[in-house]
Amino acid sequence: MTEPSDGRRRPPSAGLPRTEPMSPLQMGQQAAGKRMLRRLVQGEHPPTAPLSIVDRLAGSPYANPMIQVGGVDTSARKTIDFALHLAESMFRYGAGALEVETSIIAITAALGLKHIEVDITNQSVAINYAPRDQTPITLLRVVRSWTNNYAGLAQVHQLVTDIVTGGVGREEAVRRLDDITHSPKPFPRWMVTAASGIFSAAFVGVLGGGIRASAVAFASSLLISMLARQLGKWRTPDFFVTAACSFVVTLVALLLWRYGTPVGFQIAPAIVVVGGILLLLPTGRLVSSVQDAINGFPVTAAGRFLSTMLTFGALVAGIAIAFVVGAMTGMETIDVTETFPPRYDLWLLVLMVAVAVVAIAIAEQTAWPLLLPTAAVGVVGHLVLIGATAVGVGPRFAPALAAVVIGLLARVVALRMGAPQLVVAVPAALILLPGLTIFRSMYVLTLEESEIILGFGGMLSAGAIVLGVAAGIVLGDVLARPLTRNLASNERKRARRR
Known part of the structure; x- marks a missing residue:
């Protein structure tokens, strides 16, 4: 580089093209571009930073x-x-x-x-x-x-x-x-026992049973409630308590079906058994186990799921033993393919569903203010089940769809009433469980050896429906979370005012 003729040294930038200063808009665009590039490369948080x-x-x-x-x-x-x-x-x-x-x-x-x-x-x-x-x-x-x-x-x-x-x-x-x-529970023991019988009677009516079948279901429910209480006093394990109760309710139905009465009191045993065994199903534990598995608690989910499966095993064992005893006494073959068309008008079916949900909520010791809201959620779920079945959704998917609606509504109602979602969802969803499928499958597995594959298929179908109902309740809870943020904040504001 040559020195200028006047002997002064030029600055290093002399002779280079002059650049115009950036405007504030250009500077902002450049900064935004750098931030976007940094987010693409690094993410919003350091990838190894632990969550609070x-x-x-x-x-x-x-x-x-x-x-x-x-x-x-x-x-x-x-x-x-x-x-x-x-x-x-x-x-x-x-x-x-x-x-x-x-x-x-x-x-x-x-x-x-x-x-x-x-x-x-x-x-x-x-x-x-x-x-x-x-x-x-x-x-x-x-x-x-x-x-x-x-x-x-x-x-x-x-x-x-x-x-x-x-x-x-x-x-x-x-x-x-x-x-x-x-503090004592909201309902005395005698009221819980009566509520169990009312639930069985109302649910049998919903399934298509007549007044006589509902009466037998009511009496059977009272009988197994007293049996379970006595076995509990003797500290009998829950597995054998459940098996004994399912055995008794099935045997009573079979004996009445075989012998009847002089006035023609013969009834279909399947529909009576269903009204009794639904109360024995571990619905709450099953919903909790599916919820735990989905939410990332595999050990807890596995333990609860094992307990649930043992309860189901006790149920089917009691039903199977009752079938064997009935066969030994010369019981005739049961038509397990028999269907039960509705015996009552839709408005009366809705009323019976509401009564059944209130009864099971009392049996679960739900607080008084939550009884009617829980019944309303159960009625909506049952209507969704009827509508989904009518449009051809299918017998397996329709209960799951109804369970999603129940889970969503249960979260909204529960937060408004200051309670967790499970308190409303479990009693409302009990009517969706496939009691008839369980009964028919166990009969085929126990007494019709030529149709054993059909029996296993029925049990798998029943298991799929039960798991679908449980998963549907959890999915409904998840779907309702964005809709209930304001409800949660309102609940906390009311607590502050108190």
Whole structure:
């Protein structure tokens, strides 16, 4: 490079083409392009960054809890004890693993504990609290008993909501939880027994049975309720209690079908048995197991699913033994292909469905304010079932479709009433289960050896329907989450005002 004639050195940029300064619009476009390129290459978050445990509350009614700050770690052990007691109560009352986990995370975060981990299995809940530079605390609680208490589950749900909104401290929360666990159930034992019989009678009428068949179903239900209570006093395992009850209800139906009465009281046994065994089906556990499997709790789901399958095994074992006893007494062959056309008008069928749902809700100890909303959800589900069957959806897909509608409506209704979705969905969906298919398949498997393949096919079909109903309830709950965000926030606003 030559020096200029005047002896001065030119700047390095001299002689290069001059560039115009960028306008603010161009600078903004360039920055936006860089941000987009960075998102495409790196993603929104570093790929190996761990998720905050509070992020597990997204989509639940406890999202964005009000967190207490300062002075809580000194009493961390008391807070963890309370969280474990609450989780044990929820499990005993039939809650799913995801609901228990979100409740633990919500209340511990609201009470100021940030460094916790939760591990849930079928029968135990473990909480590990490990703050920095402090001795960690790990506590475990085992759940050894279960009971029907949907009213208690709804009260625990409301307690968690009140804690998350910051309106309830730990001491008051402990007192309220003790009141919930020690308070009596909303309905006395005699009323639960009567409700079981009313459910059986009403459901037999819905299936196409007459007044006599409903009367026999009512009496059989009362009989097996007393039998189950007596066997429970003797601490008989649930497997044998279920098998004995299904044996008794099937044998009574077979004997009445064979011998009848002098006035021609003969009835089809299949429709009577269905009214009795539906109450023995572990619908709540099955829905919870499918929900746990879908939501990422495989160990809990496997344990509950095994328990559910054992209950189904007990049901079919009791039915099979009753068939064998009936054959030994010279029972004639049953026409298992017999169909039962509706005996009543549609309005009366809807009324009987509502009565049946209310009765099963009472048997599950649902709170009084939830009885009629649960019946309304059940009626809508039954109408969807009738409509789907009429348009040719199919006997397997129609119950699943009705279950989706029930699951969606149950979440909306439950959040409005301050309860979890399961409390409304399970009683409303019980009418969708294939009791007739189970009875017919077991009869073929037990007494017609030439049609054993047909029997296995029927049991697989019944299992598919049951799983479809359970999965439909969970899918309905998922579909309703975007629609119920405002309902959850409104529930929390009402809690703050209290």
